[in-house]
Amino acid sequence: MKLLLVEDEKITRITLANTLADEGYRVVSCETGIEGLEKIKSEKxxxxxxxxxxxxxxxxxxxxxxxxxxxECKVIVMTAYASVETAVEALKLGAYDYLIKPFSPDKLLTTLNHIRKFKKVQDENVHLKRRLEHFENRTIIGASRPMLKLLETVRAVAGNDYTVLVQGESGTGKELVARALHSFGKRANGAFVPVNCSAIPEGLLESELFGHEKGAFTGAHKTHVGFFERADGGTIFLDDIDDFPIPLQVKLLRVLQEKEITRVGGGKPIKLNVRVIVATKVDLKKLAEENKFREDLYYRLNIIPIQLPPLRERKEDIPLLAEHFFIKRNAKEKISLLNADLLESMKKYDWPGNVRELENFVERIIALSDIPGWEKELTGYLSLNRAKKFPDEGENVYPSYEEFITQKELEIFEWAMRKTKGNITKAAALLGLPRTTLRSKLEKLGVSWNSSGIK
Ligand SMILES: Nc1ncnc2c1ncn2[C@@H]1O[C@H](COP(=O)(O)OP(=O)(O)OP(=O)(O)O)[C@@H](O)[C@H]1O
Ligand SMILES: [Mg+2]
Known part of the structure; x- marks a missing residue:
C-alpha cells in the first residue's frame, strides 16, 4: 500500500515514516501542504x-x-489540539478517521489495519459486482460459425436505433441478445424494459404499454405510466410479439412511425425516444402471410432481423456454454465433471429446450455430482432424445430396452396429445389411461405440452 505522509514536525514525520516503512508501507513523506498537494496531483x-x-x-x-x-484514497488527519470541531469537519469532508496528538505509532497502525480490511471487502464487492454484471449483462457465449456471425451483427447494430426483430426457438438466447443490443449501445444508461406480450391479458395490454390517465376507465384511480414511457431514453423489449392482439397492432404501428404515444384516455401525444426490440419464437413472416399478423407491422418490425440458431445446429458450442454455466453457478472446480463420455452424450442429444435446457442440465450435474451413480442419471436424461431415430437396418447399434420403450411411449403420447390439441384429459381417455398417470409419465419424460401437442 502506498501512503502519503504530510507532517511539518520533523521528528514526528521521521518516526512515523520509519514505523510505517517497517510495516511494509511504501511511504512518501512531505513537509508542507504545498508539497503534499503536488504529490496528490501527480501520484496515486x-x-x-x-x-x-x-x-x-x-x-x-x-x-x-x-x-x-x-x-478511492482514504485520508487520516492528525491534529495537535483536541480540537474536535476541526476533526469533525474533516470527517464530514470524507476523512476516514482522525488521531489526536500525541499518539503512539501503534494507534496509527491499528487504524491503517482497519483500512486494509475495509479495502479488501470493498475490492471484493467491486469484483463480485463486475462478475454479476458480466453474467447478467449479457455475455453471449459461442464460437461456432453462426454465433460468430451473430455476434458481429449484434456489435454492428447495437449502436444504431433501428428496430430489431429477434427470432429463434425457445431458450436460444433471444432476450440475452436484446439485452446485449441495449447494453452495447449508446442507450446503456437508460432503462431496459422487457414486456412479455403473451403474459398480459389482451384487455390490459394497451394501458400497460401506453399508460392511462386518471379516470380513463372504471378502476383507473390514478395516472399510470406505461412501459413505453418507462423506456424513454432506453430500450423496450416486446417479447412474443406474435401474440400481439390484432386490434392493437395498428396502434403499435403508429407509435413506431410517429415515435409518440397517447395514454389511454389522454389527449396529448407524448414524444418518446425509445428503441424497440421485438422477439418471437414463430415464423412471423408466415403468420403475416396467413393474415394472422398485420403485414405492414411485420415490415416495420423486420428492419434488422436476427435469427438465433437452435443449439442442435451449433453443437460445437456445447462445451463452451457448459463451462460458462459452471462458472456462472460458482462451481468452477466442478468443470472437470465434464468428462469426454459425458460431453459425447451431450453432443448426441438434440436439446429441444436449447441453451436454457443446457443451463438447467449443468445445474443438474452440479446438484447430483455428490451422489453415487450421478453419471447414469444424467446419461439417462440425455438418452431420452426424441429427435433421435432408430438405427437403420444394417447398423450395429441398437437402443437398449429402456430406450426403446421410452421412444415408443413418447411416440404414442405425442400422437394422443397432437390429436387432442394438448388436452390431457382427452388424451388420457384416448389412451385408456388415468389422467394422472399420463400427466406423471409426461413429467417423468421431461416433456412439456401446449395446444399443438408435445413440445
Ligand atoms: N449464447 C449464450 N451464452 C450464454 N448464455 C446463454 C446464451 N444463450 C442463452 N443463454 C442463457 O440461456 C437462458 C435462456 O436465454 P433467453 O432467456 O435469452 O432465451 P429466449 O430465447 O428468450 O427464450 P424464450 O423463448 O423461452 O423466452 C438464459 O439464462 C441465458 O442467459
Ligand atoms: Mg425470452
Missing part, C-alpha cells in the same frame, strides 16, 4: 496521513483535493 496513493495544521495549505484543503482527485 491508497492512504494519506496528514497533519491538519500546516502552513499555507492545511490538512482540510488536502483532504478536499484528495476527495476530488483520488476518491
Amino acid at each position: 496513493f491508497d492512504i494519506i496521513v496528514t497533519d491538519l495544521r500546516l502552513p499555507k495549505i492545511g490538512g482540510l484543503e488536502l483532504l478536499k483535493e484528495a476527495a476530488n482527485l483520488q476518491p
